[in-house]
Amino acid sequence: MIARLASFRAGLVLATLVFALALVTAGWAQAKWEAPADSKKVKNPVAKSDKVLGQAKKLFEVNCIACHGPKGLGDGVAAAGLPVKPANWTSPATQAMTDGEIFWKISNGRGPMPPWKHLHESDRWALVHFIRTFKKN
Numbered sequence: 001m002i003a004r005l006a007s008f009r010a011g012l013v014l015a016t017l018v019f020a021l022a023l024v025t026a027g028w029a030q031a032k033w034e035a036p037a038d039s040k041k042v043k044n045p046v047a048k049s050d051k052v053l054g055q056a057k058k059l060f061e062v063n064c065i066a067c068h069g070p071k072g073l074g075d076g077v078a079a080a081g082l083p084v085k086p087a088n089w090t091s092p093a094t095q096a097m098t099d100g101e102i103f104w105k106i107s108n109g110r111g112p113m114p115p116w117k118h119l120h121e122s123d124r125w126a127l128v129h130f131i132r133t134f135k136k137n
C-alpha cells in the first residue's frame, strides 16, 4: 500500500514536471525574437538596384514564398501546418527592424523559420532589400 502510494506520488511529481516544461517551451515559442545588439548596427553592404531586387525575388520564390506567402503576409501554403505563424513582412514590427537585424534573423532562423546561412551573404542582404518592398506606404 505504502509502496503504491509512493509510486503514485512519483508519478504525480513527474506529471507536474512534464507539464511545467511544456509551459516553459510554449513560452519560448512566443517570446519576442530579438537579434543581438551588435547585429542590429550592421549596415547593408549591397546597394539596392532593380537587378538586386530581381535576384532576391527569384530567391524568395524558391525559398520563402511557401511560408511567407506571395504578398509577404505570412500566409503561404505551408504556413497553416506550422506551430508558429510566419512573420508578416508588411507589419510595422518587421519593417521597424534595422537591415542588420533582418539579415541576422534570415541567417539564424528560429523554430520553423529555417536558418539561411547557406545562401551567399550578398543574397541574404538582397533579400533584406526585397523584404523592404513589402512596406506599406
Ligand code: HEC
Residues within 6 Å of the ligand: 029, 033, 059, 060, 063, 064, 065, 066, 067, 068, 078, 082, 084, 085, 086, 087, 088, 093, 094, 102, 105, 106, 110, 111, 112, 113, 114, 116, 127, 131
Ligand atoms: C518553413 C517556413 C518558412 C520558410 C520557408 C521561411 N520562413 Fe521566415 N519565418 C518563418 C516563421 C515561422 C517565422 C517566425 C519565427 C518566430 O517568430 O519564431 C519567420 C520569420 C522570419 C523573419 C523575421 C521577421 C520578424 O518580424 O521577426 C524574417 C526576416 C524571415 N522569416 C525571412 C525569411 C526569408 C528571407 C526566407 C527565405 C529565404 C524565409 N523567411 C523562409 C517561417 C519560414
